[in-house]
Amino acid sequence: MRKGVLRRLSVFVLMVFVLGIVVGCGGGDQKTGDGDKINVGLNVELSGGVASYGTNCRDGAMLAIEEINAAGGVLGKQLNPIVRDCKSLADEAMSVSAALVDEGIVAQIGPLTSSNVQGSTPVLMDNGIPLIAPAATAPNVTVDEKTGETLKYIFRVCFIDPFQGTLMAEFAADNLGAKTAAIYKDASTDYGKGLAEYFKKTFEAKGGTIVAEEGFVKDDRDFKAALTRIRSKNPDFIYVPGYYQEVAPLIKQARELGITAPMGGGDGWDSPDMVSVATAPNLNNTYFTNHYSSQDTDPKIVAFVEAYKAKYNKEPDAFAALGYDAVQLLVQAIKDANSTDPVKIAEALANIKDFEGITGKMTIDEQHNPVKAGVIIEFKDGKQVMNTRIQP
Numbered sequence: 364m365r366k367g368v369l370r371r372l373s374v375f376v377l378m379v380f381v382l383g384i385v386v387g388c389g390g391g392d393q394k395t396g397d398g399d400k401i402n403v404g405l406n407v408e409l410s411g412g413v414a415s416y417g418t419n420c421r422d423g424a425m426l427a428i429e430e431i432n433a434a435g436g437v438l439g440k441q442l443n444p445i446v447r448d449c450k451s452l453a454d455e456a457m458s459v460s461a462a463l464v465d466e467g468i469v470a471q472i473g474p475l476t477s478s479n480v481q482g483s484t485p486v487l488m489d490n491g492i493p494l495i496a497p498a499a500t501a502p503n504v505t506v507d508e509k510t511g512e513t514l515k516y517i518f519r520v521c522f523i524d525p526f527q528g529t530l531m532a533e534f535a536a537d538n539l540g541a542k543t544a545a546i547y548k549d550a551s552t553d554y555g556k557g558l559a560e561y562f563k564k565t566f567e568a569k570g571g572t573i574v575a576e577e578g579f580v581k582d583d584r585d586f587k588a589a590l591t592r593i594r595s596k597n598p599d600f601i602y603v604p605g606y607y608q609e610v611a612p613l614i615k616q617a618r619e620l621g622i623t624a625p626m627g628g629g630d631g632w633d634s635p636d637m638v639s640v641a642t643a644p645n646l647n648n649t650y651f652t653n654h655y656s657s658q659d660t661d662p663k664i665v666a667f668v669e670a671y672k673a674k675y676n677k678e679p680d681a682f683a684a685l686g687y688d689a690v691q692l693l694v695q696a697i698k699d700a701n702s703t704d705p706v707k708i709a710e711a712l713a714n715i716k717d718f719e720g721i722t723g724k725m726t727i728d729e730q731h732n733p734v735k736a737g738v739i740i741e742f743k744d745g746k747q748v749m750n751t752r753i754q755p
Contacts, residue, residue: 398440399440399441400440400441400442400443401436401437401438401440401441401442401443401469401697401703402443402445402466402467402468402469403428403442403443403444403445403468403469403470403471403472403690403693404445404447404460404463404466404468404470404471404472404473405421405424405425405444405445405446405447405471405472405473406447406449406456406459406460406463406471406472406473406474406483407420407421407446407447407448407449407472407473407474407475407686408448408449408450408451408473408474408475408476408479409421409446409448409449409450410448410450410451411450411451411452412451412581412606412608413451413475413476413606413608414451415607415634415635415636415682416475416476416498416634416682417448417449417451417473417474417475417682419679419680419682419683419686420472420473420475420497420498420682420683420685420686420689421446421686422671422674422675422679422683422686423671423679423682423683423684423685423686423687423688423690424444424472424497424686424687424689424690425444425446426670426671426674426675426683426687427686427687427688427690427691427694428442428444428690430670431690431691431694437694437697437698438697438698438701438702438703440703442690442694445463445466445468447459447462447463449473449474449479449482449483451476451479452479452482453478453479453481453482454482455482456474456479456480456482456483457482457483457485457486459483460482460483460486460487460494461486464486464487464490464492468492469492469697469703469704469705469708470492470493470494470495470693470705470708471483471487471492471493471494471495472494472495472497472686472689472690472693473496473497473686473689474496474499475496475497475498475499475682476498476499476554477496477499477500477501477503477504477553477554478552478553479499480494480496480499480504480517481503481504484504484514484517487516487517488514488515488516488517490705491516491705491706491709492516492705493516493517493518493693493696493705493708493709493712494516494517494518495518495519495520495689495692495693495712496517496518496519496520496521496689497519497520497521497682497685497686497688497689498519498521498630498654498681498682498685499519499521500519500521500522500523500524500527500554500557500629500630501523501524501553501554501557502523502524502525502557503553504517504519505517505518505519505730505731505732506730513729513730513731514731515709516705516709517731518692518709518712518713518727518731519731519732519733520685520688520689520692520720520722520725520733521630521654521685521722521733522654522732522733522735522737523732524554524557524558524561524629525557525561526737527558527561527629527630527652527737528557528558528559528560528561528562528564528565528604528629529561529562529564529565530652530737530739530753531558531562531602531627531628531629531650531651531652531739532561532562532563532564532565532566532569532571532602533565533569533753534627534650534739534750534751534753535566535571535599535600535602535625535627536566536569536570536571537569538739538750538751539599539600539625540599541566541571541598541599541600541625542570542571542572542599543571543572543573543574543596543597543598543599543600544562544566544571544572544573544574544598544599544600544601544602545573545574545575545576545577545593545596545598545600545601545602546559546562546563546573546575546576546577546601546602546604547575547576547577547578547579547586547589547590547593547601547602547603547613548576548577548578548579548602548603548604548605549578549579549580549581549604549605549606549609550578550579550580551579551580551581552581552605552606554604554605554606554629554631555578555604555605557604558602558604558628558629559576559602559604562602562604563576574596574597574598575592575593575596575598577589577592577593579605579609579613581606581608581609582608582609583609584609584612585616586609586612586613586616586617587616587620590613590616590617590620590622591620593622594620594621594622597624598624599624599625600624600625600626600627601617601622601624601625601626601627602626602627602628603626603627603628604628604629604631605628605629605631606631607631607632607633607634607636607637607640608636610628610631610632610637610641611634611636611637611639611640611641612640612641614626614637614641614645614646614649615640615641615642615645617645618644618645619645623648624648625648625649625650626648626649626650627649627650627651627652628649628650628651628652629651629652630651630652630653630654630681632651633651633653633680633681633682633740633747634680635680637742638742638745642745643742643744643745644744646742646745647742647743647744648742649741649742650739650740650741650742650750651739651740652737652738652739652740653681653737653738653739653740654681654684654685654722654723654737654738655681655684655721655722655723655738656738656740656747656748656749657678657679657680657684657747658747658748658749659738659749663719663721664721667679667684667687667721671683671687681722684721684722685722687720687721688720688721688722691718691720691721692712692715692718692720692725693708693712695711695715695718696708696709696711696712696715697711699711699714699715712727712731713727713731714727715727718733720735722735723735723736724736736752736753736754737752737753738750738751738752738753739751739752739753
């Protein structure tokens, strides 16, 4: 009798344990967005070196999510943003992604920089969850460098470095009439080196001559020695691919040394800190490639800018627009898939065509890059002004 009771008790305990596992994993429903919410991870740089990128991207993404939820959500469900700070560190981005997977996300938006996205990539690839990178422009973000194969779950809404490096070289040669150029790049990042490579290749192909090449590294603040060497070459144009933290003081020092040549760079220049550090007068006659302009008169862009300014009381930069587009692209994929299954969402993302975003019409190519236009932004008295739009 006693053994029978113990046996029945053991079976009961085992059943409770198994049921507990099933209920605990009932996150399987959560992971595919079943229920009344669809969990979307925002893994962005809210502190650290590129905090302005991540903060503005988050704001743009949250605006999109609020608008979508107010309009009824997606497939009858509300988007549930789970926002986390990767602190501008690749290792932290990986840890955040692992935590977000445990929280049952169907997709992740962010991080912003290529290295931080690559920190997240192994986690999301292993778990079969799509990542949409708003601003990671290095070509190898979506492609395995060893095999050349496209990474199944990694996508982006921004153009890539070869495109914007080529864009600025064409602008310098064709629009500014530059015959000679100097390159002063961020030599510590793939971003700076990649932009420099494609600028040089295109500029030389157009008959231009590179008269000087210099490099700086992250957190450098004294650029005068290299700038003095560049000044001695008297280039028609100076290309400075890098992030705003170093570029802003670099431009200030260049102007203080009497360098008046036009200067240009990439989307890493897009930060309000450029004006506060470099100062408005020093930024005159400088240009950078970007994903959109808040000055664009397209009605869709005007509406986005007005809504963003009403909510945050500031002008939306490209990172805000890209964050907004990343959410909208994800929603389009969920609708196309008619599912919140991450695998089906990834398949739908790979087949997006003619998606109308704030940063332009885009079609996702075979390497999960958007085919889209780019713009040249000019600084005029501290204000960003769209100079020209260039189609790919």
